[in-house]
Amino acid sequence: MDSIGGMLRDNAAFLLNGVLTTVGLTILGFVGALLIGTVVAVFRVSPITPLRVVGTVYVEFFRNVPLLTLLILIVFGLPDIGLLFPLFWCGVLGLVLAGSAFICETVRSGINTISVGQSEAARALGMSFGTQLRLIILPQAFRTMVQPLVNNFIGILIGSSLAAAVGVSDITNVTQQLNIRYAEAVVLFLLSGAVYLVFALGAGGVGSWLERLVSQSRIGSAR
Amino acid sequence: MATDTATRVLFDEPGPRGRATIRIATIVAAVIVVLLVAGAVWQFAVHGQLAAYKWQFFTYTAIIQTLVVEGIGNTFLATAVAAVVAFPFGLVLALGRLSRRRVLSRVSTAWIEFFRSMPMILVVYAFLLALPRSGLVLPVFWMLVVPMILVSSASTAEVFRAGIKAVDKGQWEAAQSLGLSPGLVLTTIVLPQAFRIVLPNLLTGLVSLLKDSTLGYVVSYGELMQQGKELVAYYHYMIQTYLVIALIYVLINWLLTRLASWLQARTGTRKTAAAPVAVDLEPAQ
Numbered sequence: 001m002d003s004i005g006g007m008l009r010d011n012a013a014f015l016l017n018g019v020l021t022t023v024g025l026t027i028l029g030f031v032g033a034l035l036i037g038t039v040v041a042v043f044r045v046s047p048i049t050p051l052r053v054v055g056t057v058y059v060e061f062f063r064n065v066p067l068l069t070l071l072i073l074i075v076f077g078l079p080d081i082g083l084l085f086p087l088f089w090c091g092v093l094g095l096v097l098a099g100s101a102f103i104c105e106t107v108r109s110g111i112n113t114i115s116v117g118q119s120e121a122a123r124a125l126g127m128s129f130g131t132q133l134r135l136i137i138l139p140q141a142f143r144t145m146v147q148p149l150v151n152n153f154i155g156i157l158i159g160s161s162l163a164a165a166v167g168v169s170d171i172t173n174v175t176q177q178l179n180i181r182y183a184e185a186v187v188l189f190l191l192s193g194a195v196y197l198v199f200a201l202g203a204g205g206v207g208s209w210l211e212r213l214v215s216q217s218r219i220g221s222a223r
Numbered sequence: 224m225a226t227d228t229a230t231r232v233l234f235d236e237p238g239p240r241g242r243a244t245i246r247i248a249t250i251v252a253a254v255i256v257v258l259l260v261a262g263a264v265w266q267f268a269v270h271g272q273l274a275a276y277k278w279q280f281f282t283y284t285a286i287i288q289t290l291v292v293e294g295i296g297n298t299f300l301a302t303a304v305a306a307v308v309a310f311p312f313g314l315v316l317a318l319g320r321l322s323r324r325r326v327l328s329r330v331s332t333a334w335i336e337f338f339r340s341m342p343m344i345l346v347v348y349a350f351l352l353a354l355p356r357s358g359l360v361l362p363v364f365w366m367l368v369v370p371m372i373l374v375s376s377a378s379t380a381e382v383f384r385a386g387i388k389a390v391d392k393g394q395w396e397a398a399q400s401l402g403l404s405p406g407l408v409l410t411t412i413v414l415p416q417a418f419r420i421v422l423p424n425l426l427t428g429l430v431s432l433l434k435d436s437t438l439g440y441v442v443s444y445g446e447l448m449q450q451g452k453e454l455v456a457y458y459h460y461m462i463q464t465y466l467v468i469a470l471i472y473v474l475i476n477w478l479l480t481r482l483a484s485w486l487q488a489r490t491g492t493r494k495t496a497a498a499p500v501a502v503d504l505e506p507a508q
Contacts, residue, residue, distance in 0.1 A: 041229075042233065046230070048249050048252050049249055050253040053256075054256055060477055063480075064430070064472065064473040065469050065476075066434035066437040068438065069448060070469065076461050080272055080462040081267050081269075081270045081272055082269070083266075108229055111233065112229045114228075116228065116231045133233075137232060159342075161345060165344060165438075165441055172344055172345055175345075179348065179352050183356060185349055186349070186353055189345060189346075189353065193337075197337070
């Protein structure tokens, strides 16, 4: 027991760094995926054929490629064509590409739940595309998207652990290294597992809170 | 033209001016896409990665044998074995979670919630290091497949639970009023309907399992990724090998996903759409 306490004390900074790397990968990955996913969703439903094709190919590729394969392609493959990024950003890139394909589908089905009458009414009132999107479509679409987006977030959180396999020092990688040095597999597994569990539960909590928040702000709430 | 509701929500039916704008935008977008593709090909060419011998490599019988026969074969084997164990196990967990016996329900819930938010690679590492120390040495195959089963059982349990709950309450009531015992209601009335509902989601679960099997790369079990790693170690055609492998995975998973959506459309139940799907970066869904 003492040795475990000592191990944790000696490596506190190392472990904290791992947790922060996991948080960084997840948050950057999610924000990036949200931005790109939304753009790709608009591509997929736009009346411009080349954009639709690009959107569809993008989603089908990145949704179906295993994340580990994608990360290995980025880390070991891209340098072959002269694209060498720092490891951490390789991880972020992989998470953004894979995550955006899933978020694109979340956003698309969110917009699909809105009745055409809503945007027809908005157009009849003379709203521009941006205003329509900001005031009418996205606020309503967001309401149905909260839960799937939380799932996407948790997916990216869990996916970030695969960055450990290509050498990013996230919490999985850090505990694995300590594992080899101290041979405390069970304690370390539970420790890093707890990190993912806490963040996943936290994300679920924030999700339910957000869902309550947006369901209260029905139409008519002033902006 | 547009079948998607979202298209009609976001974009008005174009008038003459709108159609002209769309035509111009189409041309501009096409040009940009062509330029981007050309840029990517150029990037390959400049670094000598388009050299014919680096790609002809994948037409050699020995290489096809390694990647397709052994690699894909082992990938399918691991996925299939994991699915055969994990899916029934998931059903048991789902029934456990829905059970009225509190202890059973608590234990199943804890198992499901724990493994649902546990990255598989963590379980794999734990197995790789913890088991040999406690004197238990599993073959590499099981080092990969057991973690796959543990993680998949949790997400599949949620798929089954959603499916069982999606069966209309009236079905339970009708069966009970006919005098069927609770066990019979479940096995003859509810589960057959639930199965039909969850079938597409089970296929998505299969895609998740197939993706998880790439961790054979970590445990050195000879599935597709691991075969790729070995080929790269010998021949150093990194980007070519991993690109080919990525395309193989995309093709297989795409076919499975298509099959799932075809089944979904065919059963035509809207209930499935409301069911929560396993967390994948898809987590898949």
